Amino acid sequence: MRTIKMLMVLLLAASVTTSCSIFQGKKKAPAKKTASAKKPKKGDIQPYSKVITKEAKSDEGLFTVHQVDEKYFYEIPDSLFEREMLMVTRIAKTASGLGFGGGKQNTQTLRWQKKNKDVLLRVVSHQVVAADSLPVSIAVENSNFEPILYSFPIKAIKKDSVTNNTVIDVTDFFTKDVKAIGFQQRARRNYKVSRLDASRSYIDTLRSYPQNIESRHVKTYLSSDPPSNSSVQSISLEMSNSMILLPKEPMKRRYFDQRVGWFARGQQDYGLEDQKTKTVTYLDRWRLEVKDEDIAKFKAGELVVPKKQIVYYIDPATPVKWRKYIKQGIEDWQIAFEAAGFKEAIIAKDAPTKEENPEWSPEDVRYSTVRYLASPIPNANGPHVSDPRSGEILESDINWYHNVMTLLHNWFFIQTAAINPDARMNNFDDAVMGRLIRFVSAHEVGHTLGLPHNMGSSIAYPVEKLRDPEFTKKYGTAPSIMDYARFNYVAQPEDGDVALMPNIGPYDKYSIMWGYKPILDKTAKEEKSVLDSWILEKAGDPVYRFGRQQRGVIDYTSQTEDLGDDSMRASAYGIKNLKRIVPNLGKWTGEEGENYDELENMYGQLVGQFNRYMGHVT
Numbered sequence: 086m087r088t089i090k091m092l093m094v095l096l097l098a099a100s101v102t103t104s105c106s107i108f109q110g111k112k113k114a115p116a117k118k119t120a121s122a123k124k125p126k127k128g129d130i131q132p133y134s135k136v137i138t139k140e141a142k143s144d145e146g147l148f149t150v151h152q153v154d155e156k157y158f159y160e161i162p163d164s165l166f167e168r169e170m171l172m173v174t175r176i177a178k179t180a181s182g183l184g185f186g187g188g189k190q191n192t193q194t195l196r197w198q199k200k201n202k203d204v205l206l207r208v209v210s211h212q213v214v215a216a217d218s219l220p221v222s223i224a225v226e227n228s229n230f231e232p233i234l235y236s237f238p239i240k241a242i243k244k245d246s247v248t249n250n251t252v253i254d255v256t257d258f259f260t261k262d263v264k265a266i267g268f269q270q271r272a273r274r275n276y277k278v279s280r281l282d283a284s285r286s287y288i289d290t291l292r293s294y295p296q297n298i299e300s301r302h303v304k305t306y307l308s309s310d311p312p313s314n315s316s317v318q319s320i321s322l323e324m325s326n327s328m329i330l331l332p333k334e335p336m337k338r339r340y341f342d343q344r345v346g347w348f349a350r351g352q353q354d355y356g357l358e359d360q361k362t363k364t365v366t367y368l369d370r371w372r373l374e375v376k377d378e379d380i381a382k383f384k385a386g387e388l389v390v391p392k393k394q395i396v397y398y399i400d401p402a403t404p405v406k407w408r409k410y411i412k413q414g415i416e417d418w419q420i421a422f423e424a425a426g427f428k429e430a431i432i433a434k435d436a437p438t439k440e441e442n443p444e445w446s447p448e449d450v451r452y453s454t455v456r457y458l459a460s461p462i463p464n465a466n467g468p469h470v471s472d473p474r475s476g477e478i479l480e481s482d483i484n485w486y487h488n489v490m491t492l493l494h495n496w497f498f499i500q501t502a503a504i505n506p507d508a509r510m511n512n513f514d515d516a517v518m519g520r521l522i523r524f525v526s527a528h529e530v531g532h533t534l535g536l537p538h539n540m541g542s543s544i545a546y547p548v549e550k551l552r553d554p555e556f557t558k559k560y561g562t563a564p565s566i567m568d569y570a571r572f573n574y575v576a577q578p579e580d581g582d583v584a585l586m587p588n589i590g591p592y593d594k595y596s597i598m599w600g601y602k603p604i605l606d607k608t609a610k611e612e613k614s615v616l617d618s619w620i621l622e623k624a625g626d627p628v629y630r631f632g633r634q635q636r637g638v639i640d641y642t643s644q645t646e647d648l649g650d651d652s653m654r655a656s657a658y659g660i661k662n663l664k665r666i667v668p669n670l671g672k673w674t675g676e677e678g679e680n681y682d683e684l685e686n687m688y689g690q691l692v693g694q695f696n697r698y699m700g701h702v703t
C-alpha cells in the first residue's frame with residue numbers, strides 16, 4: 086500500500102519537475118548566457134575550498150555550520166534532504182514591556198529540498214492529513230502544496246567516497262526580514278513596526294548539535310510606538326530558532342479523551358470512515374517503550390526500565406543548596422510511572438562539567454534541562470516541543486526564575502503562618518524553602534510530562550479532612566499536584582501536625598498511567614476501547630476527575646487557589662487564620678536595623694489572600 090502511494094507521489098513529483106524545468110529552461114537560458122559572458126563565476130557553484138576557506142570556523146552536527154568572516158554557511162548532507170524538521174522560533178531576550186524572554190513566536194515543520202542549482206526550504210503542513218494508504222491522500226497532498234519559505238543558491242558541493250554535501254550561504258536568511266523566523270505579525274502591528282533596520286541586525290551565534298541547530302540573531306525593527314525606550318523609535322530583540330530533526334518513524338499516537346487532562350494537538354483527517362472531515366486529537370507525551378527483552382516481564386506485571394528514560398539535567402547555574410530539592414521534585418514522578426508499568430522512568434542528573442563532557446549544552450535537544458535564570462520574574466514554567474505528527478515530546482527545558490522563591494515565601498507565609506512557626510520570618514530555613522522548591526519542581530515537571538492544570542482536583546477532599554493529620558499525611562491536600570491548591574490554610578492551630586501541601590497524588594498516578602501505559606500489539610485506533618475502559622473504571626469518583634482551567638470561573642468545582650469540597654467553608658477557615666496573622670505581622674517581619682518595607686509587602690500579600698478567599702464561591 087505504501088509503495089503504491091510512493092509511486093504516485095514520485096509520478097506527481099516527476100510531472101511537476103518536468104513542467105518546471107521546461108519553463109525554467111526557456112526563460113533562464115538567455116539571462117545566464119549574458120551573466121556568464123560578463124563574469125564567469127558569479128553566482129555559480131564554486132570549488133568547495135574557495136567557499137569554505139582555511140579561515141573557516143566549523144561546527145559539526147546535524148549540518149556542519151561554517152563561519153567565514155561575516156558569512157555563515159550550512160553544509161547539508163544528502164541524507165538529510167527531504168527529512169522533516171521542526172523549527173521553533175522564540176524571543177530569547179527582549180526589552181522590558183515585551184513580556185517574558187523565551188516566549189514562543191512560531192512553530193513550523195520544514196523540509197530541505199534540492200532543486201537544480203538551489204536548495205529550497207519548504208513549509209510542511211500537518212494540519213490536514215489522510216492515511217498514506219488511502220486514495221484520498223493524493224488529493225490531500227495536492228491541496229496541501231508546500232509553500233517555499235526561502236531559496237538558497239548552491240555555493241559549493243563536497244564529494245568524497247561516503248558523503249555528498251551541499252553548501253549554502255544562510256547569512257541573509259537570518260539577517261534579513263524573513264517573517265516566519267522573526268517577530269510575529271501581531272506584535273508588529275501593536276508596536277507600529279515599519280521595517281527591519283539591517284544595519285542594527287546581525288547573527289549572534291549559530292551552533293550545531295547532533296539533532297538540532299540553534300541560531301541566535303539580533304533584529305532591530307523601526308517602530309513608531311515601542312513598548313519602552315520610546316526615544317530610540319525602535320525595538321531590538323534577540324530571536325532564537327531551534328531546528329530539530331524529526332524522527333524517521335513517528336511514535337505511535339495515543340488519542341485524546343476530554344475526561345483525562347492532557348496537552349494535546351489536533352489534526353484534520355480526511356481518511357476516516359465518517360462522511361465529513363474530523364479533527365483527531367492526540368497526546369503530547371514522551372516516547373516510553375518497553376525493551377524487546379522485557380516484554381514478557383512487562384506482560385507479567387513486573388516493572389521495567391523503559392528503552393529510553395526521561396532524563397532531566399540540572400543547570401550548572403543552580404545554587405548548590407537547591408539542587409537536591411529540584412531533583413527530588415523530578416524523581417517524585419517515578420511513583421506515577423510505576424502505575425504505567427515502568428520503574429526509574431524519569432531521573433535527574435547534575436549537568437556534566439566541562440571536563441566530563443565539553444560538548445554538553447542545555448541547547449542540545451538531546452538534553453532536557455531545568456534552567457536556572459537570574460531574573461526578577463517570580464515564576465517558573467515548563468514548556469515542551471513535540472512532534473506534530475505523533476505528539477512525541479522531543480525537548481523540554483523548565484525555566485526556573487530565581488524569584489520563584491519570593492513567590493513561595495509569600496504564599497507559604499500568608500497561608501500557613503498561623504499554624505506553622507517555620508513560616509513566620511522573612512527568610513526561611515533552607516530545609517523549609519527546599520521543601521517548597523521540591524513542590525514547585527514537581528508541579529512544573531508535571532506540565533512537561535503532558536499534564537495541564539487540573540483545577541477540579543481539590544474539591545474531591547472534604548474540607549474537614551484537611552484538618553486531619555493522618556488523612557493529610559496520607560493523601561496530601563488535593564488528589565493532584567497539578568491543581569492550584571497551594572498550601573493548607575484550612576488547618577487550625579489546635580489540629581496538630583497536618584500536611585501543608587499536595588504530593589504526586591492518586592489523580593496524577595492515574596493520568597500518567599492512562600497516557601503512558603503501553604498497550605502492546607494494538608494500533609492507536611484499537612487502543613481507544615482500552616483507554617475508555619480505564620476511564621470507566623474510575624467513573625463517578627471525584628478523586629479521578631479532571632476539571633479544566635477556566636478563564637472566568639463558571640464551573641465552581643474548578644476554581645483556582647481553593648481547597649476542599651466547600652470552598653467558602655475553607656475560606657472561612659483561611660480568614661480565621663489571617664486574623665491570627667494580622668496582629669503578629671510587625672513582629673514576624675521586623676528585623677533589627679531594617680525599615681518597614683517587608684511589613685508593607687506582607688500586608689499587601691495578606692490583603693491579596695483575603696481577596697482570594699472572598700472571591701471563592703460554593
Ligand SMILES: [Zn+2]
Pocket residue numbers: 528529532538
Ligand atoms: Zn502550573
